[in-house]
Amino acid sequence: MERIPILRMGRFLLVTIQVDMHDQLALTLQDDLTQRIVSDRAKGVLIDISSLDVVDSFIGRMISNIAGMSRVLDAVTVVVGMRPAVAITLVELGLNLEGVRTALNVEKGMALLQDRGL
């Protein structure tokens, strides 16, 4: 089955989405990440979306869901690398990703996770 790989680095899980995901693939990633937060006792999740040139309401909802699920599982999710055109479009679409932490790039995202003393 097609899957987005999840890498583990210490207490953090890293995901780089490099393909245009169909809806089922996005749902599989959401389930896989939630499982891995528990099985790996992860304290942080970093999702790099710099390769995505489109984030529609479905992917937006997946991002919000992952952030919410990780929060109730005592982990923090940071979404990094959103392209400017994607940010403009998302807000116009009506999605503000409230409650989702973001950083401009992977480096700043990792710094954000580490600064929390996790």
Place this chain on the structure above:
Amino acid sequence: MSDASAPGIRAESREEIALRASEDVVRLRQAVRDRAVTLGLSLVEQTKIITAASELGRNTLQYGGGGKVVMTTVLNGTRKGVRLDFIDQGPGIADIARALTDGYTSGGGLGLGLGGAKRLSDEFDIESSPGMGTRVSIVRWKPY
């Protein structure tokens, strides 16, 4: 809202994309991206029309039981744009005004698809009635 099938507007380079499975929405996004690039739309305009297409394609699949998209390049004098017609033979929409309201959904979605696609397009038109299927048309014009 003006109508892209109005007199004086020519359509060319017709392309049909079937919508039967969620992978087809990925193919649709790629096809719309290619067309938008060919037309010379800016990166933000490309992103908006691809996102609108993704929302409407998912609606066709989820609520219309599948269908098709007809993509054409529209020309009005020296002006160019891309037009997308989403056509299904599904149950139709009884209350279009309500379906366009942000946050309203008859399925499990966020209720942003139709209203969001309308905001992301220059022109938006919807024809539907119960039992007669649905046709949603959007146009994104390249600015002068």
